[in-house]
Amino acid sequence: MNAIEAGIELEWSASQVARRVMQIEAAAISAVAARLDGQFDQACQLMLACRGRVIIMGMGKSGHVARKIAATMASTGTPAFFVHPGEAAHGDLGMITSTDVVLALSNSGESDELVALLPSLKRLGLPIVAMTGNTKSTLALESSVHLDVAVAEEACPLNLAPTASTTVALALGDALAVALLEARGFQAEDFALSHPGGTLGRRLLVHVRDLMHHGERLPVVRDDVPLRDALLEISRKGLGMTAVVNTAGELVGVYTDGDLRRTLDRDIDIRATPVSAVMTPNPATIEASRLAAEAVQVMESRRINGLLVQDQGRLVGALNMHDLLRARVV
Known part of the structure; x- marks a missing residue:
């Protein structure tokens, strides 16, 4: 018999849970922002100097975040696309060229599929920007630049489900995209060219x-x-x-x-x-x-x-x- 069936009143409020989640995630973003350093600047310089595309990778929840970062970069002046690490090991590695830069996301820094790709990526001579929550991980140590996205706790009460960690990774991805946008002098008209079917595109392209x-x-x-x-x-x-x-x-x-x-x-x-x-x-x-x-x-x-x-x-x-x-x- 559960608590509801037993007639026990639970002191639970959805809005209180929501506020707690948002407070934890906001604090996590603030903590990462406070420790941004020259590594972030180096990551931006590598991407600005890239003659190819920014290849963004991640598994699981990090993969979902990676897809969004790739879409944001592509629409704001930085050629980018997502490559699934598992598929890369079975042929999609051919999509990556020696002129590209890799941005690899893994909270643990030990995702098997990403770690397995490191020898091939290094053989191509690619700069690797790692975004992990573990500065001593394989991915962090083997990368050209490491962006630390460690969080004190997840918003999940079990401290298991990726919540605060994925929010921080997404925010840092947005920060990279916007920093590159400003460095390139990307304007609203340029954004419209990438969005001709959207409302903004019509407003900025139709005379x-x-x-x-x-x-x-x-x-x-x-x-x-x-x-x-x-x-x-x-x-x-x-x-x-x-x-x-x-x-x-x-x-x-x-x-x-x-x-x-x-x-x-x-x-x-x-x-x-x-x-x-x-x-x-x-x-x-x-x-x-x-x-x-x-x-x-x-x-x-x-x-x-x-x-x-x-x-x-x-x-x-x-x-x-x-x-x-x-x-x-x-």
């Missing part, structure tokens, strides 16, 4: 010229035409607005669905009134070379749903919020 309506699709009328013609142009082009230009083709205004609602309140003859009499002069515009995300900001700040597009002062296009939504820039 106004990529989305604007131009040529025959651009709604535009002369300022001396009757309002009726402007309304027909709006209907034909379906953008809810039309640009208004003078005889020289220069942009002088815009007429929108909102202007139409205001016009109807004035009892105006749409066949006799020129569009110039009811248009909005000095309309909001954006350059074709600007990012589409900037068009969103302009529309939101001006509380409008459309923008006319110019290129060096010349009207070249138009776009509205629906275009930005379809492109998933918003």
Whole structure:
């Protein structure tokens, strides 16, 4: 019979356990951060000087952490990929070249699969950066650089399940990736190139010229035409607005669905009134070379749903919020 069946009330709180786990792991990260030294700098220098890729290895839970570190490095300007140590011993070692650097993760520093690879890695002349929790381990002693990720205790109450140790390894991997990112001068635009399918990629790679309506699709009328013609142009082009230009083709205004609602309140003859009499002069515009995300900001700040597009002062296009939504820039 367990405690619940016996009707015994247990003094247990999930949130208290969660806080204890996070406190232990936060303390472990702080302890490792406090003892970072020149070894970390050397590891970064080896990776910056690498003409190939950073090969990241680990078994078990360390392998899961290694995969994440490889993915983070690859997306932040440091070519990297994960190689499973067990598979490496059965052919995948051929994926590694003499121009690479190895980052090996093992809390004990004695993972059989990693230790077994050391002769082959050394034969290739590869620099090895070891990340272990044992400074006297085989992996630590045989590496070019050793990063100490020892923790005082695991967050697991049995002090067995890798918890604090994997959190520290992951944090140190992030630290390596970010240090390399800054050293390379990696920018948001570079990140976007690695993430073209993501929201950030679209926001940083899609320009106004990529989305604007131009040529025959651009709604535009002369300022001396009757309002009726402007309304027909709006209907034909379906953008809810039309640009208004003078005889020289220069942009002088815009007429929108909102202007139409205001016009109807004035009892105006749409066949006799020129569009110039009811248009909005000095309309909001954006350059074709600007990012589409900037068009969103302009529309939101001006509380409008459309923008006319110019290129060096010349009207070249138009776009509205629906275009930005379809492109998933918003």
